[in-house]
Amino acid sequence: MKQSLLALLSVALLGIFAGCASTSPFGDDGHLNCLTVSQLESIPRCEATVERITPCSVHLTTDGGHSLSLAGPGGADRAILGFMDTLEKGHTYTFPDAFIEYRKTQDGPNKTN
Numbered sequence: 001m002k003q004s005l006l007a008l009l010s011v012a013l014l015g016i017f018a019g020c021a022s023t024s025p026f027g028d029d030g031h032l033n034c035l036t037v038s039q040l041e042s043i044p045r046c047e048a049t050v051e052r053i054t055p056c057s058v059h060l061t062t063d064g065g066h067s068l069s070l071a072g073p074g075g076a077d078r079a080i081l082g083f084m085d086t087l088e089k090g091h092t093y094t095f096p097d098a099f100i101e102y103r104k105t106q107d108g109p110n111k112t113n
Contacts, residue, residue, distance in 0.1 A: 031067040035076045037103075041096045043068075049092045058084045060093075068095070079103060 034040040048060035048068050057071040070076065070084050083102045087093065 029067075031069070033069045034080065035071065037077050037079050040070070040080060040099050043096055045097065046095055047092050048095050050087050050089050053084075053087065053089055058087050062095075079106070082106070 032039075032043065034043070046066075047063040050058060050060050052059040056075075057069055060068040060070075062068055070080055070087075076084075079102075080099075083099055086102060
């Protein structure tokens with residue numbers, strides 16, 4: 001009986017941890033629209049290629065086949081808008097690394113001349 005309970009418990013824990021590991025920010029439709037810095041900085045590391053650039057958004061496809069959009073109809077954080085201006089159609093970038101590196105190059109609030 002004790003072994004049966006331990007086996008059941010270990011299977012249950014494995015299921016719980018497997019579920020946590022497979023959690024993805026991409027929706028059921030495989031799409032993620034990033035509007036905030038925290039959203040973009042927290043996506044799982046991936047390669048993404050710029051497919052389309054519009055005046056208010058950039059659309060990319062990840063190496064996992066997901067769709068990633070920056071900005072969109074609701075607008076986005078200023079840092080994301082500036083980053084969008086650096087992206088080029090057809091180029092592949094590593095996320096979130098490319099965005100984090102971009103942020104490091106920007107003038108901080110305490111910069112002196």
